[in-house]
Amino acid sequence: MRIPPVLAYVLRRIAISAVVLLGISAVAFSMAYLLPSDPVTSRYPDITNEQRAEMRRQMGLDQPLLVQYARYMQSVFAGEFGRSLGTGNSVGEDLARRIPATLELAVYGILLGTALGIPLGMVAAIRRGRPTDHLLRVVNIAIQSVPAFWLGIVLIFVLFYQLRWVPTPVGRLSPIHSPPPFFIGFYTIDGLVAGKFDVALAAARQLILPVLVLGLGVVSPLARITRAAMGESLGEDYVIFGRALGLGERQVVLGDAFRGALVPIVTTLGFVVGNVLAGAAIVETVFSWPGIGRYAVTAITTSDMAPVSTCILLVASGVALTNLLVDLSYALIDPRIRHGYGK
Amino acid sequence: MAMASETVANERMTPAPARQRPAWRAIYAGVFAGDPLGLAGVAMLAILLTVALLGPLLVTHDPILTTPGTLLPPSAEHWFGTDDFGRDVFSRTLVSLRIDFIVAGVGVTGAILIGSLIGLVCGYRGGWLDDTLMRFVDIIQSFPLILVAMVLVLAIGPSVGSIVVVTVLINIPLYARVIRGQTLAVKHLDYVDAARCSGATELGIMIRHVLPNTLNPIAIHASLNLAAAVGNVAVLSFLGIGIRPPTPDLGVMVAEGTRFLVQGAWWMSLFPGLVLSATIFSLNLLGDALESGLDPRRQER
Numbered sequence: 001m002r003i004p005p006v007l008a009y010v011l012r013r014i015a016i017s018a019v020v021l022l023g024i025s026a027v028a029f030s031m032a033y034l035l036p037s038d039p040v041t042s043r044y045p046d047i048t049n050e051q052r053a054e055m056r057r058q059m060g061l062d063q064p065l066l067v068q069y070a071r072y073m074q075s076v077f078a079g080e081f082g083r084s085l086g087t088g089n090s091v092g093e094d095l096a097r098r099i100p101a102t103l104e105l106a107v108y109g110i111l112l113g114t115a116l117g118i119p120l121g122m123v124a125a126i127r128r129g130r131p132t133d134h135l136l137r138v139v140n141i142a143i144q145s146v147p148a149f150w151l152g153i154v155l156i157f158v159l160f161y162q163l164r165w166v167p168t169p170v171g172r173l174s175p176i177h178s179p180p181p182f183f184i185g186f187y188t189i190d191g192l193v194a195g196k197f198d199v200a201l202a203a204a205r206q207l208i209l210p211v212l213v214l215g216l217g218v219v220s221p222l223a224r225i226t227r228a229a230m231g232e233s234l235g236e237d238y239v240i241f242g243r244a245l246g247l248g249e250r251q252v253v254l255g256d257a258f259r260g261a262l263v264p265i266v267t268t269l270g271f272v273v274g275n276v277l278a279g280a281a282i283v284e285t286v287f288s289w290p291g292i293g294r295y296a297v298t299a300i301t302t303s304d305m306a307p308v309s310t311c312i313l314l315v316a317s318g319v320a321l322t323n324l325l326v327d328l329s330y331a332l333i334d335p336r337i338r339h340g341y342g343k
Numbered sequence: 344m345a346m347a348s349e350t351v352a353n354e355r356m357t358p359a360p361a362r363q364r365p366a367w368r369a370i371y372a373g374v375f376a377g378d379p380l381g382l383a384g385v386a387m388l389a390i391l392l393t394v395a396l397l398g399p400l401l402v403t404h405d406p407i408l409t410t411p412g413t414l415l416p417p418s419a420e421h422w423f424g425t426d427d428f429g430r431d432v433f434s435r436t437l438v439s440l441r442i443d444f445i446v447a448g449v450g451v452t453g454a455i456l457i458g459s460l461i462g463l464v465c466g467y468r469g470g471w472l473d474d475t476l477m478r479f480v481d482i483i484q485s486f487p488l489i490l491v492a493m494v495l496v497l498a499i500g501p502s503v504g505s506i507v508v509v510t511v512l513i514n515i516p517l518y519a520r521v522i523r524g525q526t527l528a529v530k531h532l533d534y535v536d537a538a539r540c541s542g543a544t545e546l547g548i549m550i551r552h553v554l555p556n557t558l559n560p561i562a563i564h565a566s567l568n569l570a571a572a573v574g575n576v577a578v579l580s581f582l583g584i585g586i587r588p589p590t591p592d593l594g595v596m597v598a599e600g601t602r603f604l605v606q607g608a609w610w611m612s613l614f615p616g617l618v619l620s621a622t623i624f625s626l627n628l629l630g631d632a633l634e635s636g637l638d639p640r641r642q643e644r
Contacts, residue, residue: 020481020482020485023482024482024485024486027482027483027486028486031491031494031495031498032494034494034495034498035494035497035498036497036498036500134380137380137631138380138628141624141627141628141631144627145570145620145623145624145627146620146623147577147578147619149577149594149597149598150597150612150616150619150620153597153600153601153604153616154612154613154616156604157604157609157612157613161604161605161607274485274487277487278487278488278489278490279489281487281489281490282489282578282581282582296490297493297582300490300493300494300497300584301493301582301583301584303497308490308494311490312486312487312490312491312494315486315487315490316485316486316487319485319487320485323485
């Protein structure tokens with residue numbers, strides 16, 4: 001039986017990703033191991049030396065690094081991902097509860113950032129060298145330069161403390177509402193599906209500021225690459241040809257030039273996902289958002305090894321998975337790649 | 344035969360970098376002459392750097408002296424107001440800026456030196472060393488850097504010194520990769536072969552002929568990277584890791600201010616954050632101007 005080349009490529013990419021992930025898990029675990037590794041003393045400062053030794057033995061902290069890593073990996077494959085000393089749960093359980101919170105934030109943030117960044121880049125490319133282009137360039141650099149944590153605080157002060165336009169930043173839902181029944185884990189969508197429109201609306205209002213802050217972080221890299229790639233594709237023969245045929249400007253710019261610029265834009269989008277997942281740590285801390293970012297920050301500051309290595313592994317896997325999807329999407333976007341003409 | 348050796352001798356007398364130096368100056372002048380925004384970035388950065396350097400001379404109050412006048416709004420006496428200990432926010436901001444510039448600057452410089460060395464050797468020698476180090480760089484770059492930085496700072500023990508060390512560590516891969524690529528691009532050019540024929544040692548070629556050709560990308564990346572590093576240092580201290588109170592730091596000041604927003608004391612967070620944003624903004628403007636002026640692919644557009 002002959003395996004079609006595309007499938008072979010996909011399988012090879014998945015195999016490589018798996019090996020890379022194994023490497024990442026080892027590095028992530030060693031890193032967590034580096035933490036000032038006396039989680040016992042930091043949690044129970046008043047115990048005797050014998051008690052401490054006993055607890056360390058129970059937790060397996062007295063074993064060599066390799067043994068601890070092997071145990072951890074065993075637990076990873078069992079879906080447990082080790083045990084958090086802070087929450088007392090298995091890390092898998094903790095994450096299952098927190099991943100939807102982060103995903104809801106990240107998905108809306110990336111959508112908002114893309115919806116702003118790509119059109120901004122397009123306009124800049126079309127108006128290249130004109131005042132609009134220069135203005136957009138400054139705006140872009142400014143957006144990129146404002147630290148997310150400070151922007152979040154300023155927005156909270158103005159829009160909540162002063163104007164009361166947004167609700168109290170207490171996380172996903174204020175305590176007066178109970179979360180909607182689980183559908184996909186996004187409170188906005190779960191609420192709509194369950195017909196609880198007030199809950200969906202309340203959840204959406206909680207999302208406004210964190211999504212805005214997270215989304216603005218995406219705007220600038222996307223606008224930058226869109227401007228560069230569209231600038232190139234607008235000069236290509238097929239665009240000139242399209243214009244010569246009398247196609248409308250709309251068709252030429254949105255249909256042809258944008259399509260031609262899509263490969264680098266999607267590549268950047270893949271890179272942006274990694275940024276968003278890391279940026280979530282900051283945004284979640286500022287907005288008391290109960291997601292994996294804040295979980296990771298808490299775990300790091302309390303030397304909670306299993307959650308630390310799992311969170312790093314999770315984000316790195318998210319990045320690896322995105323890169324895989326990005327690579328696979330090239331074939332979909334660009335017929336030259338699909339038919340093996342290369343670029 | 345005689346002619347050939349003469350050409351080689353000429354090549355030796357006028358090595359590539361020596362010929363290029365004046366041209367570079369012209370290019371840098373050209374970058375900013377045609378670019379008011381880049382120039383604005385340089386001017387802004389110069390002002391901030393001067394303020395940071397002269398910080399201790401410019402402060403209006405002792406930055407760590409607590410006074411009874413707590414949480415005073417901005418006034419002629421206290422330009423940026425006072426904090427919860429009655430300390431002058433303006434003076435603290437100046438001193439913080441200085442510390443943050445030093446930490447980020449030393450960190451990025453260290454990363455450039457070590458990263459360039461790795462990239463240069465990897466690109467020039469190739470082989471297993473190159474393969475191993477670059478795979479390692481690949482893995483590191485897929486990590487969430489801010490979390491890694493937090494873990495490393497805590498592992499070394501939170502202090503100003505460990506933030507510098509971690510800034511160096513997390514930025515090495517960037518330079519290793521950039522310099523390696525640039526080295527690969529020039530190492531087979533004719534003038535390198537010519538230098539080798541004329542008896543230059545491998546080390547000499549790397550330093551005198553390959554390294555100078557990597558300076559433009561380093562300049563571009565360094566300014567953008569410095570902007571990111573200033574931001575990262577502030578994020579770390581904002582999260583309570585790294586530079587700790589009472590040492591003034593912009594991130595720490597913003598974090599401390601958040602606790603008093605509820606009382607309407609907006610100045611504690613606002614001003615340090617504004618200065619922080621301005622610093623990052625000026626560095627990004629500079630990096631952007633260098634990028635569009637120095638990158639040959641962009642120049643022709």
